[in-house]
Amino acid sequence: MTVAIATRLVALVASLVVASILVFVVVNLLPGDVATVMLGTNATPENVAALRHSLGLDQPLWLRYLQWAGGMLHGDFGTSVLSHTPVGPLILQKLTVSGPLALLAAAIALAVSVPTGVVAGVRYRRLSGAVLSALSLGGIAIPAFWAGLLLATVFAVKLRLFPAGGFIDWTEDPVAAARSLVLPAVALGLVQAAVLTRFIRSAIIDVQREDFIRTARAKGLTRWQALQRHGFRNAAIPVVTILGIQITSLLVGAIVIENVFVLPGLGRLLFQSVGNRDLIVVQDLVMLLTAVVLAVNFLVDLSYRLLDPRIRTAS
Amino acid sequence: MEDRELQRDAGIVRQLDQFLAGRLSRREALRRLGVLGVSLPMASALIAACASGSTTNNQPSTTKTKAIIGIIQEPTSLDPTADATASIATCLLNNVYEGLVRLDGGGRIVGNLARSWDVSADGATVTFHLAQGVKWHDGAAFSAQDVVYSWTRAKDAANKNPHADYWAPVQSVSAPDDHTIKVTLSAYSDNWLFHMGAGSACIVSQASAANNKTTPVGTGPFKFSTWNRGSSLQLIRNDAYWGKKPLLKDVEFRFIGDANAMNNSLTAGDIDAIGQVGGPEQLQAFASNQNFTVTKGAPSGKVMVSMNNKSAPLSDKRVRQALYAAIDRKAWIDGIQAGYGQPIGSHSAPNAGEPYYVDETSVNTFDVSRSKQLLAAAGKASGLTLRLAQISAFPYAVRGSDILNSQLKAVGVTLNITPMEFPRWLNTVFLPPQDYDLTIINHVEERDIGNYGNPKYYWGYDNPTVAGQLKQADAEPNEGKRKSLYGEVLKTLADEAVNAWVYAPNQLAVLKHNFHGYQVQGISPALFLGDAYFS
Numbered sequence: 086m087t088v089a090i091a092t093r094l095v096a097l098v099a100s101l102v103v104a105s106i107l108v109f110v111v112v113n114l115l116p117g118d119v120a121t122v123m124l125g126t127n128a129t130p131e132n133v134a135a136l137r138h139s140l141g142l143d144q145p146l147w148l149r150y151l152q153w154a155g156g157m158l159h160g161d162f163g164t165s166v167l168s169h170t171p172v173g174p175l176i177l178q179k180l181t182v183s184g185p186l187a188l189l190a191a192a193i194a195l196a197v198s199v200p201t202g203v204v205a206g207v208r209y210r211r212l213s214g215a216v217l218s219a220l221s222l223g224g225i226a227i228p229a230f231w232a233g234l235l236l237a238t239v240f241a242v243k244l245r246l247f248p249a250g251g252f253i254d255w256t257e258d259p260v261a262a263a264r265s266l267v268l269p270a271v272a273l274g275l276v277q278a279a280v281l282t283r284f285i286r287s288a289i290i291d292v293q294r295e296d297f298i299r300t301a302r303a304k305g306l307t308r309w310q311a312l313q314r315h316g317f318r319n320a321a322i323p324v325v326t327i328l329g330i331q332i333t334s335l336l337v338g339a340i341v342i343e344n345v346f347v348l349p350g351l352g353r354l355l356f357q358s359v360g361n362r363d364l365i366v367v368q369d370l371v372m373l374l375t376a377v378v379l380a381v382n383f384l385v386d387l388s389y390r391l392l393d394p395r396i397r398t399a400s
Numbered sequence: 401m402e403d404r405e406l407q408r409d410a411g412i413v414r415q416l417d418q419f420l421a422g423r424l425s426r427r428e429a430l431r432r433l434g435v436l437g438v439s440l441p442m443a444s445a446l447i448a449a450c451a452s453g454s455t456t457n458n459q460p461s462t463t464k465t466k467a468i469i470g471i472i473q474e475p476t477s478l479d480p481t482a483d484a485t486a487s488i489a490t491c492l493l494n495n496v497y498e499g500l501v502r503l504d505g506g507g508r509i510v511g512n513l514a515r516s517w518d519v520s521a522d523g524a525t526v527t528f529h530l531a532q533g534v535k536w537h538d539g540a541a542f543s544a545q546d547v548v549y550s551w552t553r554a555k556d557a558a559n560k561n562p563h564a565d566y567w568a569p570v571q572s573v574s575a576p577d578d579h580t581i582k583v584t585l586s587a588y589s590d591n592w593l594f595h596m597g598a599g600s601a602c603i604v605s606q607a608s609a610a611n612n613k614t615t616p617v618g619t620g621p622f623k624f625s626t627w628n629r630g631s632s633l634q635l636i637r638n639d640a641y642w643g644k645k646p647l648l649k650d651v652e653f654r655f656i657g658d659a660n661a662m663n664n665s666l667t668a669g670d671i672d673a674i675g676q677v678g679g680p681e682q683l684q685a686f687a688s689n690q691n692f693t694v695t696k697g698a699p700s701g702k703v704m705v706s707m708n709n710k711s712a713p714l715s716d717k718r719v720r721q722a723l724y725a726a727i728d729r730k731a732w733i734d735g736i737q738a739g740y741g742q743p744i745g746s747h748s749a750p751n752a753g754e755p756y757y758v759d760e761t762s763v764n765t766f767d768v769s770r771s772k773q774l775l776a777a778a779g780k781a782s783g784l785t786l787r788l789a790q791i792s793a794f795p796y797a798v799r800g801s802d803i804l805n806s807q808l809k810a811v812g813v814t815l816n817i818t819p820m821e822f823p824r825w826l827n828t829v830f831l832p833p834q835d836y837d838l839t840i841i842n843h844v845e846e847r848d849i850g851n852y853g854n855p856k857y858y859w860g861y862d863n864p865t866v867a868g869q870l871k872q873a874d875a876e877p878n879e880g881k882r883k884s885l886y887g888e889v890l891k892t893l894a895d896e897a898v899n900a901w902v903y904a905p906n907q908l909a910v911l912k913h914n915f916h917g918y919q920v921q922g923i924s925p926a927l928f929l930g931d932a933y934f935s
Binding site for chain 1: 613669827828843
């Protein structure tokens with residue numbers, strides 16, 4: 086068990102190193118650089134070259150990679166070329182928006198999808214199951230930004246229950262901060278719930294066809310009892326995998342929703358920084374998201390062991 | 401005679417203002433208008449119109465003193481002397497930072513830190529008389545030495561001012577005393593003083609200049625408070641301001657990139673004004689709603705189809721003229737600007753910022769059959785395929801590409817559209833390799849006609865006569881002569897169809913109905929809020 090976890094950890098670190106190289110190379114391949122953005126339509130080849138030099142952009146790629154990666158190991162995430170603000174604290178500040186938003190959206194997604202998915206799965210041959218299934222299909226078809234626009238029109242513009250956009254910092258007014266996350270979290274959460282419902286439904290349907298469920302029913306358990314004792318845990322494995330993927334996509338996928346609701350989160354920062362070619366910020370953000378994806382996958386792997394004794398004994 | 405009429409009109413306006421401000425009763429206003437020779441029914445009608453147009457009372461509110469302005473683009477830093485991004489000046493110029501001069505809403509040069517200036521007879525020496533009692537936001541006293549520091553710093557290429565070229569005509573900047581600045585130019589330059597109203601020419605303090613990117617220190621009516629990146633920029637009133645104290649206590653710029661979100665924010669009451677309008681077609685909802693005012697600024701900027709004059713087939717004047725003749729300007733103005741724009745026919749917009757403006761729209765008119773003839777004459781009767789570099793971040797460029805595509809199709813020209821981000825556009829179209837045929841861009845900088853004298857500029861126009869005329873025009877102190885020189889250039893550019901200039905957009909803003917004194921962005925990118933207030 087410990088050996089298995091240690092192997093996974095080594096793989097995690099190796100993946101991070103490879104990812105950092107890939108991120109750096111790909112980001113630096115983007116055409117156009119920050120020097121031209123700063124000079125705008127007043128750029129001449131000469132003043133661009135001079136500015137690139139003074140920003141250190143003309144140094145070899147490998148040297149810049151080492152400076153960046155070495156800095157990260159010391160907890161120094163660099164300084165934005167444009168705004169002269171250190172990137173580490175900047176990202177932390179954005180996380181206070183994106184983190185709660187992703188968690189709230191995930192909670193909404195789970196709260197909606199688990200009951201609907203289970204009911205739709207258990208009753209998949211009945212009308213109620215079919216209706217829930219159809220609703221979830223509809224939900225998948227709705228893009229989050231459209232749901233967001235709709236929610237904003239109804240609850241912000243018409244009913245004025247929530248702000249249409251913007252974010253007041255937690256330290257300034259925690260209630261207002263929470264209020265401004267409600268609509269975007271619902272928009273994100275409902276769409277994710279639809280996806281999750283489909284997976285839970287099919288996992289439940291599949292598990293009902295398993296031999297061990299038939300055996301349990303033959304012993305005299307009802308369908309529910311059989312599912313409760315033997316079914317849910319088995320159905321959980323594919324669902325946890327999808328949930329892992331979804332949590333990471335909530336963190337990144339909020340870009341569009343953050344634009345709709347004008348939230349100063351990670352997505353907006355990433356979007357702006359790419360547009361301005363503030364590459365150090367882009368690198369740090371993509372690296373952070375990569376690390377989150379890898380870490381979540383690692384945790385999902387671990388959870389398999391808790392959920393399924395067969396995997397535990399196999400290793 | 402005319403003068404007297406003007407005076408009378410001014411008198412009427414003054415009386416109406418007094419009435420609106422609540423300082424005059426209706427009866428007294430009627431009497432005073434009568435004295436000015438306005439008939440009683442006319443006067444009543446005027447007063448009624450004013451009273452319904454405003455909300456009976458235009459006096460500044462003492463309770464609502466915070467204005468939240470939605471703008472599309474967030475500043476990339478807070479130092480306009482280090483970065484050409486327009487939104488830096490939008491938020492900070494004239495509000496936080498001040499120059500010796502500034503541009504008013506119409507584009508005229510007015511004094512700011514300089515209360516007046518004298519120009520020597522030969523035009524080569526300009527002496528500025530600075531305001532007294534000016535203090536920096538950090539409490540230090542402002543003096544002429546700060547101007548010397550700022551402008552010497554800006555001129556020096558090592559300091560990477562994005563507009564170091566503005567100081568090219570400057571030979572020396574000196575401070576004979578604490579309140580006087582003497583600038584010696586190599587020769588008179590008409591554009592130089594105009595450019596001194598730009599963000600890159602603002603005056604900074606030596607003590608704080610290094611930190612201006614994050615904590616700006618200026619002399620303006622508002623002080624920097626906080627910058628919440630990705631969200632908002634907050635300013636507070638500078639109570640020690642040397643000039644007219646602003647009526648607002650707090651100003652917040654909120655960055656809202658999405659047009660729908662912007663409209664929702666205003667409708668829901670989260671913001672007080674849309675400072676930059678992304679989709680003018682969405683304005684109809686506000687124009688018909690009494691709670692909002694749609695404000696239109698002077699037409700400024702030049703939306704145009706830039707052409708690569710250097711490489712075939714666009715090096716052939718007939719092909720350029722043919723493309724221009726296929727363009728129906730009205731379709732652009734209606735399709736992109738919902739009608740808020742003015743057609744232009746050369747590289748100049750009709751506003752006071754470009755006083756040399758001449759209407760050249762009659763040179764290249766919309767004429768499909770002429771376009772086809774020109775293409776046939778150039779040997780392109782069988783059709784032509786051109787590449788269009790499209791800046792995908794600019795809505796007007798995206799819509800303009802669609803309109804251009806359909807208009808050119810009518811004359812047998814096919815477009816290959818490549819969408820790209822602005823940085824890529826800068827690095828491939830604007831800077832070498834300058835590999836493109838056509839691109840759509842709004843040249844927002846005023847008085848940028850000098851670029852036609854630079855053969856290396858991205859449209860690759862090389863005409864020594866024009867270059868000579870441009871130099872001569874800038875150095876010509878006589879206004880009439882200067883205007884005629886610029887006029888010749890504008891005519892030549894239109895005749896040669898160097899580019900296809902389409903329209904000058906009106907800058908627009910949507911305000912809450914009780915928000916007044918707001919200067920619509922336009923000739924200067926600055927959104928000056930020193931005169932703004934709520935009633």
